[in-house]
Amino acid sequence: MKKAVAEILAYIALWVMFSSLAYAYDPSPLQDFCVAVNDSNSVVFVNGKFCQDPKMATANDFFFPGLNVPGNTSNKLGFMVTQVTVNQIGGLNTLGISLARLDFAPYGLNPPHTHPRGTEILTVMEGSLFVGFVTSNPDNRLISKVLCQGDVFVFPIGLIHFQQNVGNTPAVAISGLSSQNPGVITIANAVFGSKPPISVDVLTKAFQVDNNTVSYLQAQF
Template identity: 65%
Template sequence: MVQVNDFTFSGLHMAGNTSNVVGSRVTPVFAAQVPGLNTLGISMARIDFPPWGINPPYTHPRASEILTVLECSLQVGFITSNPENRLIAKVLQKGDVFVFPQGLVHFQRNIGHTNAIAIAALSSQSPGVITIGNAIFGSNPDIPSDLLAKAFQVDKNIIYQIQSRF
């Protein structure tokens, strides 16, 4: 009972609205948007950044990502797993590609003076996205502030301030 619309998506040619607190917009093309991707193990996304906009630290629990810069330059990186927690980072120019291994925390930032555009390909039709700040400080209900204060080695009042922003 499939139809042609189950296999198409229109809109990646249009810039996403980046007027938000982080300065980026991800336009996903996952199985939720294109049902024909279901069970194929692939998906993609367009990411738009104004100057100095970021895609804040996040992870895909079910996919690796390969990112291609289409416009401007991006600083990108990921953090290796414990105990090293080593930052692997690079500045990418138009046409450059970078790979983010599945499950590792990673980020992107536009370091140019014009809008940046990137396309991400992912190894899952439903990669999942966990934005670290949102997950830690914006959970519902809140993670107990004393636990976060101990984990981040800061005063509870700092945790309350951060949680109030999420």
């Protein structure tokens, strides 16, 4: 009986340990802050960044100006993102959050993409957006909704999602992300614009189209 109880406790301990590892994306800070600097002579290296001496920190290490400035949407997609990650605010290092401003021209599109290291929560500030994400295999279910000013929507970490302006006026949204550097993988760019290119044979079989179609799509990226 004691052996059985011990085995159960051991399994529980292992489950807790591996569960904790699975959900530990950005490390928890062990000090007030760890301002990232581009100085390899710094003594502390945390979460991919060198840390400045905390005594040297100033207000500017935690500051980003200009999120009120519209992004330039004069491109093929009619979309521009202004990121506020650890690369823009060094003081975000180890804090596990970031921000972005999304600007859409009329009918502009933020194409299907994923954030491999962060969940996104989006608030529409102006206009209206059609948004959605796709659940993982095998269901691949589309969960979508049209959002208006003041509406909020969540995109779970790692899932493919998109936003499209469905109005004839510009739209603006603000996104918060649960990582200091959530990353982004734009699906079309990654699949058809990889360097070196993915084999045409692989893509024709994966997408069930002919070689000419794949070659045309690769040429676009």
